[in-house]
Amino acid sequence: MSIPTAKLKKPTLKVTPSSRAMNISTSGILRLNRSATYARSINASVSRKSFCLAADSKILEKSSVQTPKHTIQVLDENGKDVTPRPVYQPDPAAVQSKHSKIFASDTSGGTMSDFYSTTYQTTTNASFAGAFTRSLFGSGSVSIGSQSIMESMSEEIEDPSSKRDNSISLSDVQVKREEVKELIQEEMLDDMVDLYLVESDTLCLLDMPAISVSVDSMEAESVKERNSRYTELCKNRTGNDKYMGRSMQTFNGASKTKEVQSEAITMADAATIANNWDMYDSFCSAGQGEVDLSTDTDKASIAEMIHQNHGPTRTMERTMSVISSSTIVSSSSSRMEMEPFVVPSESKPDPELILQSEEFQQHLFVMERIILENIYQPKLAAYRQLPTLEDPDSMPKAVPMVVSRREESSLDEEGPPTPALERLWSFSCELTTGRNVSSMAWNKRNPDLLAVGYGQFAFKDQKPGLVCCWSLKNPSWPERIFTCQSGVTALDFSASSASMLAVGMHDGTIATYNVQSREKTPVIDSSDCVHKHTSPVWQVRWINHERALSGEDKGEALISVSADGRISKWFLRKGLDCIDLMKLKRTRNDRFKRQVGEKERKSEALISRQAPGLCFDFHPTDSNIYLAGTEEGHIHKCSCSYNEQFLETYQAHKGPLYRITWSPFCSDVFLSCSSDWTIQLWRQDLFTPVLGFMSTQRAVYDVMWSPKWATVFGAVNEGRMEIWDLGASILDPTIVNPASPGVKLTSLLFATETDCVLVGDSDGQVSVYQLKNFTAGEGTQVGTLEDIIGSTLASQL
Amino acid sequence: MAEVEETLKRIQSQKGVQGIIIVNAEGIPIKTTLDNSSTVQYAGLIHQLVMKARSTVRDIDPQNDLTFLRIRSKKNEIMIAPESCVEIL
Numbered sequence: 022m023s024i025p026t027a028k029l030k031k032p033t034l035k036v037t038p039s040s041r042a043m044n045i046s047t048s049g050i051l052r053l054n055r056s057a058t059y060a061r062s063i064n065a066s067v068s069r070k071s072f073c074l075a076a077d078s079k080i081l082e083k084s085s086v087q088t089p090k091h092t093i094q095v096l097d098e099n100g101k102d103v104t105p106r107p108v109y110q111p112d113p114a115a116v117q118s119k120h121s122k123i124f125a126s127d128t129s130g131g132t133m134s135d136f137y138s139t140t141y142q143t144t145t146n147a148s149f150a151g152a153f154t155r156s157l158f159g160s161g162s163v164s165i166g167s168q169s170i171m172e173s174m175s176e177e178i179e180d181p182s183s184k185r186d187n188s189i190s191l192s193d194v195q196v197k198r199e200e201v202k203e204l205i206q207e208e209m210l211d212d213m214v215d216l217y218l219v220e221s222d223t224l225c226l227l228d229m230p231a232i233s234v235s236v237d238s239m240e241a242e243s244v245k246e247r248n249s250r251y252t253e254l255c256k257n258r259t260g261n262d263k264y265m266g267r268s269m270q271t272f273n274g275a276s277k278t279k280e281v282q283s284e285a286i287t288m289a290d291a292a293t294i295a296n297n298w299d300m301y302d303s304f305c306s307a308g309q310g311e312v313d314l315s316t317d318t319d320k321a322s323i324a325e326m327i328h329q330n331h332g333p334t335r336t337m338e339r340t341m342s343v344i345s346s347s348t349i350v351s352s353s354s355s356r357m358e359m360e361p362f363v364v365p366s367e368s369k370p371d372p373e374l375i376l377q378s379e380e381f382q383q384h385l386f387v388m389e390r391i392i393l394e395n396i397y398q399p400k401l402a403a404y405r406q407l408p409t410l411e412d413p414d415s416m417p418k419a420v421p422m423v424v425s426r427r428e429e430s431s432l433d434e435e436g437p438p439t440p441a442l443e444r445l446w447s448f449s450c451e452l453t454t455g456r457n458v459s460s461m462a463w464n465k466r467n468p469d470l471l472a473v474g475y476g477q478f479a480f481k482d483q484k485p486g487l488v489c490c491w492s493l494k495n496p497s498w499p500e501r502i503f504t505c506q507s508g509v510t511a512l513d514f515s516a517s518s519a520s521m522l523a524v525g526m527h528d529g530t531i532a533t534y535n536v537q538s539r540e541k542t543p544v545i546d547s548s549d550c551v552h553k554h555t556s557p558v559w560q561v562r563w564i565n566h567e568r569a570l571s572g573e574d575k576g577e578a579l580i581s582v583s584a585d586g587r588i589s590k591w592f593l594r595k596g597l598d599c600i601d602l603m604k605l606k607r608t609r610n611d612r613f614k615r616q617v618g619e620k621e622r623k624s625e626a627l628i629s630r631q632a633p634g635l636c637f638d639f640h641p642t643d644s645n646i647y648l649a650g651t652e653e654g655h656i657h658k659c660s661c662s663y664n665e666q667f668l669e670t671y672q673a674h675k676g677p678l679y680r681i682t683w684s685p686f687c688s689d690v691f692l693s694c695s696s697d698w699t700i701q702l703w704r705q706d707l708f709t710p711v712l713g714f715m716s717t718q719r720a721v722y723d724v725m726w727s728p729k730w731a732t733v734f735g736a737v738n739e740g741r742m743e744i745w746d747l748g749a750s751i752l753d754p755t756i757v758n759p760a761s762p763g764v765k766l767t768s769l770l771f772a773t774e775t776d777c778v779l780v781g782d783s784d785g786q787v788s789v790y791q792l793k794n795f796t797a798g799e800g801t802q803v804g805t806l807e808d809i810i811g812s813t814l815a816s817q818l
Numbered sequence: 819m820a821e822v823e824e825t826l827k828r829i830q831s832q833k834g835v836q837g838i839i840i841v842n843a844e845g846i847p848i849k850t851t852l853d854n855s856s857t858v859q860y861a862g863l864i865h866q867l868v869m870k871a872r873s874t875v876r877d878i879d880p881q882n883d884l885t886f887l888r889i890r891s892k893k894n895e896i897m898i899a900p901e902s903c904v905e906i907l
Contacts, residue, residue: 298876386825498828 390494440794442744442758445777447788448473448491450498456487458781460512461770466519468774469493472536473787476508476527483508488524490536491787503534503541511561517577525558525581531591547591552599556584559635566644580639586631588649603659605632605651638681642688650678656693656703673701673710680724686731686803690810696720700736704810711810716743716754723769731803735778737769742780744792748805758790836894841865868900
């Protein structure tokens with residue numbers, strides 16, 4: 022008996038043996054008939070079921086799936102309804118997809134008749150069909166799968182001789198319908214399609230253990246014995262008192278059906294991206310968060326702590342995307358019930374918070390510097406003597422050609438290029454305009470940091486002073502701004518603790534600031550000191566005393582000179598205190614040497630016994646010896662060990678001395694400049710100056726030796742800035758740079774690393790100039806300087 | 819706070835700076851000196867780029883982080899400081 026495993030579905034067709042009404046669907050819709058099978062052989066058993074459909078009738082299919090169900094009824098020759106019942110009732114909702122197999126017109130397709138004529142005798146058919154359906158289920162792609170099945174089927178169909186017992190029940194396969202035009206279908210038929218048939222696992226549907234045992238088997242004896250025993254038992258049973266028959270009745274409880282309804286489970290898709298760093302982050306923070314949170318259960322403090330954790334450790338955690346915060350939650354959610362509450366509040370920080378946060382400020386800071394670097398890049402590069410990057414877009418190509426030609430021509434005419442100053446940029450901002458630059462100092466450790474003090478020299482227009490620390494990286498705004506009560510007249514950076522800046526002021530106060538902190542107040546102030554200066558402090562310097570004097574600590578000390586005639590050394594005991602290194606006495610001329618402590622006076626009435634000191638400089642190698650210049654025009658050589666008497670006095674200037682500097686290369690040569698329009702070069706052992714320089718009739722405010730060449734020094738007088746090169750000429754300055762009209766130049770500073778000169782003026786600008794084409798020869802020219810001095814002396818004799 | 823404002827003003831007044839946009843973590847602009855449409859456009863586009871750039875940097879080494887991003891084009895340059903995302907043209 023053939024067991025059709027056809028799964029009959031909705032489409033029903035009354036098929037009678039005589040009916041030939043078939044729906045021939047030649048539409049392009051490719052469907053696999055659920056119940057379509059095809060069999061090659063028509064067995065003799067078929068005749069019992071006498072339904073015959075035309076062999077070449079096409080497989081029928083409803084043109085639309087949605088048509089109501091047709092059930093196929095099979096009528097036996099006797100008219101009995103032997104419609105095979107479907108083994109498997111598919112879900113009515115899944116009717117939509119149907120397969121239909123459309124065979125080419127010439128192929129004799131599996132038809133209904135064939136379907137019913139299928140014979141599958143093997144018991145494995147079920148499983149086989151199942152397997153096949155399963156593999157059909159497994160095939161993902163619809164059209165190709167179906168097409169390939171179709172092909173295979175068509176192949177099989179074309180092979181009439183082969184007996185195919187397999188029936189393909191495709192009724193369970195629910196595949197999407199696809200609309201394929203018939204034309205294309207024909208072409209597809211010709212394609213070679215690979216079909217992979219995979220055998221799935223064998224499911225055991227029925228297991229009937231054997232009930233008979235072979236005589237030869239090993240168990241035969243025991244089985245036989247058991248059998249015989251059993252038959253005996255059965256025989257003995259009847260009429261035996263040992264056994265009694267008893268009847269039982271089981272109660273079958275009435276069953277009741279109970280229905281339960283549950284809500285549909287709503288599913289939501291959630292996705293998260295786990296990057297490398299995401300995992301790293303959550304690992305780090307989860308590890309930290311757990312440690313802290315286990316001790317504290319208060320929500321507020323948890324929030325705080327997480328805030329803390331996130332803040333310092335990783336700046337972006339706090340404002341990290343929600344994804345990572347959710348991963349934090351998920352990873353440690355078992356222990357932290359509180360954490361989910363915390364996270365939402367954190368994930369959207371206040372805009373205000375952002376603006377105030379440290380990191381934001383830092384970023385702004387960096388941003389500003391970068392922009393300025395963009396703007397000033399050529400200048401800064403020139404400063405540092407790096408090759409300048411050309412902006413590729415700004416200059417048109419035509420211009421450089423013209424320029425270079427002109428340069429060449431000028432070069433040819435003039436010979437070697439003249440040394441010149443090129444103005445790079447100037448440090449100034451609106452805070453500093455209008456203020457007079459009184460002093461400048463480089464930081465000893467960071468050569469990019471410059472401290473500039475602003476204060477008036479003259480007594481009458483005093484305003485509160487200003488100290489600005491400028492960084493090279495930002496020429497438009499100082500890094501630190503300190504306002505002082507009175508004008509700043511002197512500045513120096515400490516060498517041992519590079520962030521200490523000593524400031525001397527017009528009212529005699531000395532203050533030290535810590536440049537590292539952002540505080541605006543000085544660290545130490547000398548206003549409370551008893552022995553403080555009563556007149557403007559004209560110079561301060563940190564000096565390193567190598568030789569420890571009696572009772573004093575070795576190390577750095579702050580020395581200051583002021584207009585009250587005292588040179589004092591400041592130290593920190595209980596508060597800032599000073600001792601006087603020297604009191605500058607007035608000396609009329611070298612013939613009259615006053616005695617110590619003598620109160621006798623000449624007939625002149627002097628305001629004070631002491632001469633205002635304006636400048637001093639310690640010897641570069643011997644820190645005991647120093648020179649001091651006074652308002653009278655005298656230079657006194659003093660020693661730290663004698664605080665009553667000068668060692669020497671040099672008199673040549675007729676006006677107050679503004680600056681004395683030892684030469685950094687020749688240890689007994691020093692320069693002095695004063696308001697009598699001259700600069701004098703001295704040697705330590707001679708009491709008259711070796712050389713005198715005068716270029717204009719203006720007071721020379723500042724002079725400084727160049728740190729690179731021994732024969733070069735720079736000087737600043739009211740109207741212009743001059744660079745003198747003694748090797749080139751001792752009569753005229755080598756480079757002259759006039760000041761802008763209306764502005765007086767007041768201070769000068771050489772840059773230590775590069776060939777640049779800084780000039781401060783009375784308008785609050787500090788301009789940076791670069792020395793170009795300046796060659797004083799190789800080496801430091803010490804020999805040259807000494808030669809010059811020697812030759813000058815020789816010529817004087 | 820005032821210092822921040824001042825710094826912003828100074829940057830804005832520098833020659834060559836077209837505008838500043840400050841953007842929070844989600845890409846919503848907080849403060850801007852450009853017009854609205856440009857701001858929104860920039861904020862949206864740049865935000866994705868920053869995310870991608872940061873992801874790239876950290877994928878290679880999770881301990882690393884993006885500190886600054888500069889995009890130079892023919893006509894101008896966009897500078898982005900992430901974390902709170904300050905962009906300056």
